Amino acid sequence: MSSNNKNKLTYFHAMGLAEPLRYLLSYGNIDFEDNRVNYETFHEIKPSMPFGQVPVLEYEGEKLFQSIAICRFLANKLNLCGLDAESALECDMIVDTITDLRMHFRDAHFTPDKNLKEQKKEKLIKETIPFYLSGFQTIVEKNDGYFVGGNLTWADLYFVGILCFMESFLKMDMLKEYPSLQQLREKVNNLPMVKKWIDTRPVTEL
Amino acid sequence: MSSNNKNKLTYFHAMGLAEPLRYLLSYGNIDFEDNRVNYETFHEIKPSMPFGQVPVLEYEGEKLFQSIAICRFLANKLNLCGLDAESALECDMIVDTITDLRMHFRDAHFTPDKNLKEQKKEKLIKETIPFYLSGFQTIVEKNDGYFVGGNLTWADLYFVGILCFMESFLKMDMLKEYPSLQQLREKVNNLPMVKKWIDTRPVTEL
Numbered sequence: 001m002s003s004n005n006k007n008k009l010t011y012f013h014a015m016g017l018a019e020p021l022r023y024l025l026s027y028g029n030i031d032f033e034d035n036r037v038n039y040e041t042f043h044e045i046k047p048s049m050p051f052g053q054v055p056v057l058e059y060e061g062e063k064l065f066q067s068i069a070i071c072r073f074l075a076n077k078l079n080l081c082g083l084d085a086e087s088a089l090e091c092d093m094i095v096d097t098i099t100d101l102r103m104h105f106r107d108a109h110f111t112p113d114k115n116l117k118e119q120k121k122e123k124l125i126k127e128t129i130p131f132y133l134s135g136f137q138t139i140v141e142k143n144d145g146y147f148v149g150g151n152l153t154w155a156d157l158y159f160v161g162i163l164c165f166m167e168s169f170l171k172m173d174m175l176k177e178y179p180s181l182q183q184l185r186e187k188v189n190n191l192p193m194v195k196k197w198i199d200t201r202p203v204t205e206l
Numbered sequence: 207m208s209s210n211n212k213n214k215l216t217y218f219h220a221m222g223l224a225e226p227l228r229y230l231l232s233y234g235n236i237d238f239e240d241n242r243v244n245y246e247t248f249h250e251i252k253p254s255m256p257f258g259q260v261p262v263l264e265y266e267g268e269k270l271f272q273s274i275a276i277c278r279f280l281a282n283k284l285n286l287c288g289l290d291a292e293s294a295l296e297c298d299m300i301v302d303t304i305t306d307l308r309m310h311f312r313d314a315h316f317t318p319d320k321n322l323k324e325q326k327k328e329k330l331i332k333e334t335i336p337f338y339l340s341g342f343q344t345i346v347e348k349n350d351g352y353f354v355g356g357n358l359t360w361a362d363l364y365f366v367g368i369l370c371f372m373e374s375f376l377k378m379d380m381l382k383e384y385p386s387l388q389q390l391r392e393k394v395n396n397l398p399m400v401k402k403w404i405d406t407r408p409v410t411e412l
Contacts, residue, residue, distance in 0.1 A: 050299075066298065070295070073291065
């Protein structure tokens with residue numbers, strides 16, 4: 001592949017929405033430039049990004065946008081959508097439910113008032129996270145240690161990848177009381193190419 | 207199919223997130239019970255719904271959740287995901303961008319303060335909607351009057367279906383200044399099975 005056609009992932013210097021993409025690209029051994037912009041540079045490039053957003057993956061000359069859509073596209077290429085249409089649906093249901101959880105983090109993160117932000121973090125820890133993680137744990141236990149069908153799918157990689165910034169935001173091990181989810185994380189993070197990514201990735205705050 | 211196995215869509219007496227599902231089910235001539243619950247009944251059934259949410263589609267005995275995941279599953283069955291992996295990705299990128307727009311509606315809708323709510327509605331009308339709809343119009347014009355690849359896909363049905371509650375919320379024709387999107391809506395709403403649904407559906411506020 002010529003350097004002009006190099007895959008380029010543009011995002012902030014953060015894990016956030018890009019980390020599941022980096023997990024999938026790494027897992028698939030798909031070479032990519034990990035292009036991290038600061039807020040100033042972002043405002044310069046914003047008009048050239050589809051709907052003014054990142055992450056964007058420049059892939060074979062096209063600007064792909066919407067992180068979950070790109071994850072699913074890569075997952076299809078990497079045979080990570082399960083064995084049939086029902087499994088693909090299950091992956092999608094899980095990933096969209098992870099997004100529901102993530103929206104609570106987003107809400108807390110963007111709350112300007114400091115006291116209210118702390119209240120929202122507390123509610124996250126005491127109510128929201130246990131609600132979702134106990135649900136996820138039940139599903140993983142029914143599926144032999146994976147989210148879908150007893151095999152690795154992109155739902156597993158997505159979950160572990162998005163957990164990175166969630167845990168950084170709260171400065172805690174979210175999976176402490178969920179041994180089955182801990183084991184799933186171990187399995188994902190020990191996939192050789194994912195492990196290689198984690199061992200070499202830049203350290204970021206979120 | 208026995209009556210025990212009848213497909214059942216559970217949601218509020220509203221268009222909201224369920225309307226794109228109803229469009230797709232109707233388009234595909236997939237028989238379903240349109241089960242509409244009030245808030246009291248919802249709280250009774252909530253614990254039996256996956257992650258406590260609706261819409262839920264009971265389909266061949268399984269409780270499917272996450273409206274967009276279900277739409278994509280139906281779309282796959284109905285050959286509405288485009289002709290190849292790239293088109294399927296384009297559908298997903300569009301639908302997730304429609305969700306970005308929808309989140310602004312959600313934010314305005316759930317703002318308790320009346321003045322602030324009006325301010326948010328005004329910003330929606332003056333800034334957010336023109337930003338997204340002009341972007342959508344450009345895409346539709348490049349694709350011969352559809353969102354993806356010059357053919358009808360679930361992105362088109364999703365857009366027109368979700369527009370129903372957006373327009374009810376704002377009490378306005380959102381597409382007035384977007385002739386290509388108007389034409390797309392006409393095409394979708396005149397698909398015979400969709401038209402039949404629209405002509406017979408219950409009238410709701412949202």
